[in-house]
Amino acid sequence: MLGRLMLFRPIVVNIAKQTLKNVQLSNVIVKPQVKNFSFSTAGNITLNQPKLLSNPRIQSLANNIIPARTVTKYSYRKGKRKSVKTVLQRFYRLAWGGWIRTKCGRNKRLWKKSSARKRRLRQHVFCNATQSTLLDKMVGSYWRTPKYYVDDPYEPYHVRDEFSITSKKPRPYFPPEK
Amino acid sequence: MGSSAADKALNLLRYLPRVCLANIRDNPGAVKKSRRGRGQHGGDYHGDGNKGSGQRQNFMRLGYETGNNPFYLRFPWEPYYKGHHLRRQYPPLSLEQLQLFVETNRVDASKPIDLVSIMNTGLYQIFPDKHQFGVHLTDEGADLFKCKVNIEVQWASELVIASVEKAGGTITTAYYDQHSLQAMINTKKFFERGIPIPRRMMPPPDAIEYYSDPCKRGYLADPEEISKERLVLSQKYGYVLPNIEKDKDYTLLTERKDPRQIFHGLHPGWVVNLKDKTILKPQNEDLKEYYAS
Numbered sequence: 087m088l089g090r091l092m093l094f095r096p097i098v099v100n101i102a103k104q105t106l107k108n109v110q111l112s113n114v115i116v117k118p119q120v121k122n123f124s125f126s127t128a129g130n131i132t133l134n135q136p137k138l139l140s141n142p143r144i145q146s147l148a149n150n151i152i153p154a155r156t157v158t159k160y161s162y163r164k165g166k167r168k169s170v171k172t173v174l175q176r177f178y179r180l181a182w183g184g185w186i187r188t189k190c191g192r193n194k195r196l197w198k199k200s201s202a203r204k205r206r207l208r209q210h211v212f213c214n215a216t217q218s219t220l221l222d223k224m225v226g227s228y229w230r231t232p233k234y235y236v237d238d239p240y241e242p243y244h245v246r247d248e249f250s251i252t253s254k255k256p257r258p259y260f261p262p263e264k
Numbered sequence: 265m266g267s268s269a270a271d272k273a274l275n276l277l278r279y280l281p282r283v284c285l286a287n288i289r290d291n292p293g294a295v296k297k298s299r300r301g302r303g304q305h306g307g308d309y310h311g312d313g314n315k316g317s318g319q320r321q322n323f324m325r326l327g328y329e330t331g332n333n334p335f336y337l338r339f340p341w342e343p344y345y346k347g348h349h350l351r352r353q354y355p356p357l358s359l360e361q362l363q364l365f366v367e368t369n370r371v372d373a374s375k376p377i378d379l380v381s382i383m384n385t386g387l388y389q390i391f392p393d394k395h396q397f398g399v400h401l402t403d404e405g406a407d408l409f410k411c412k413v414n415i416e417v418q419w420a421s422e423l424v425i426a427s428v429e430k431a432g433g434t435i436t437t438a439y440y441d442q443h444s445l446q447a448m449i450n451t452k453k454f455f456e457r458g459i460p461i462p463r464r465m466m467p468p469p470d471a472i473e474y475y476s477d478p479c480k481r482g483y484l485a486d487p488e489e490i491s492k493e494r495l496v497l498s499q500k501y502g503y504v505l506p507n508i509e510k511d512k513d514y515t516l517l518t519e520r521k522d523p524r525q526i527f528h529g530l531h532p533g534w535v536v537n538l539k540d541k542t543i544l545k546p547q548n549e550d551l552k553e554y555y556a557s
Contacts, residue, residue, distance in 0.1 A: 156327070157327075170326075170327070173336050174345050175343075176337075176340070176341055176342065177336075177344070178342070178344035178345070187339045188339050188340050188341075190338060190340070192340060193340060217335060220326065221336065224336065231394075233348070234353040234355045234396065235351050235353055235354075236352075236354050236400055236419050
């Protein structure tokens with residue numbers, strides 16, 4: 087019984103912290119109901135449960151959040167096109183126009199995946215041409231201009247001079263050997 | 265008298281503007297007007313089909329996949345662009361290009377080369393407002409580099425430093441803040457503004473290490489240390505270090521700017537009057553102290 091009591095204590099403290107945080111975040115006038123949380127026992131938990139989740143104002147706030155993840159063609163203030171933020175969080179554009187991305191499930195259920203599969207998941211892969219065109223449309227012109235960072239880890243991938251079709255520079259001339 | 269009509273036409277043509285894309289007529293059939301035909305000429309549903317997106321012209325928003333988890337939301341986050349707005353950019357200039365500039369007299373190698381002389385070629389641009397901070401001299405053409413130059417760039421790799429020094433030249437890496445760069449990218453325009461030349465600011469904390477490193481030939485490094493590192497680098501890359509102390513261009517090769525100076529031969533605080541071809545220097549002691557500090 088004592089052990090159980092000790093187990094519960096930190097949980098109660100956590101709830102109290104969470105409620106405080108929520109109140110600060112949403113500016114809703116809801117006070118946490120937990121009093122003297124350090125002395126509350128296991129039986130008191132149900133009584134001192136915060137009523138935040140059942141609060142109608144919080145429920146209405148939670149239900150009316152509309153995620154704005156779509157492209158804005160004309161902004162309200164300046165009439166400018168806006169980038170989709172989430173594209174820039176998930177994808178990276180190379181200077182030649184290709185996009186790279188991570189792989190799905192690279193952080194999920196790693197315990198049951200083989201080491202070779204985990205290695206494949208760690209890799210970053212290219213998007214295809216259709217997807218790259220779509221992503222180009224979803225970001226602004228700033229993201230489509232080349233960036234000249236020094237010590238850029240993606241530096242070798244920004245040009246494709248190793249393929250004859252995609253190379254931009256003339257091939258170096260090597261005189262025939264005698 | 266048909267020839268006279270032809271003569272007249274030719275005479276007329278002499279005074280008409282030259283034929284160009286702006287004043288010629290399209291080829292017949294090049295422009296196809298959109299028609300909304302009736303009956304057998306594409307009538308009925310006019311190609312939009314019966315019911316659905318096509319008929320109602322409700323074009324789907326970008327990336328929407330009619331209820332699928334969209335492609336652009338499917339993958340985990342990765343901080344690819346983290347801190348991009350703070351990272352400094354240095355547009356590249358290769359050693360091959362630099363050699364071409366020197367050999368085609370775009371750049372005068374008998375004077376110290378800095379960002380101003382590279383910008384004056386008109387073949388290289390930087391945009392300080394796009395967070396670009398100057399020249400990154402890249403190693404392309406390093407094997408063939410033969411010019412003896414005293415060059416000041418904003419970023420250079422070890423190989424580039426080695427190839428410049430192997431050719432008998434010297435290289436410095438120097439930092440310019442955005443106001444200095446704005447003065448340097450178009451000097452004529454800057455002098456016409458009639459404002460005093462600003463003093464160059466010190467590099468930001470994350471760059472000060474680079475610009476005071478003798479291995480990187482930083483402009484804030486100790487010259488003694490730099491001459492030591494020149495020898496070390498020559499031994500690392502296996503070439504005989506040209507002795508610049510006995511070179512006839514010794515003064516040219518060792519000329520450096522003051523860390524506060526932007527233009528060769530001009531001090532901060534001076535005003536260049538291009539119209540009267542005079543230079544105005546500050547007389548006030550406070551101003552002198554300000555520009556010297």
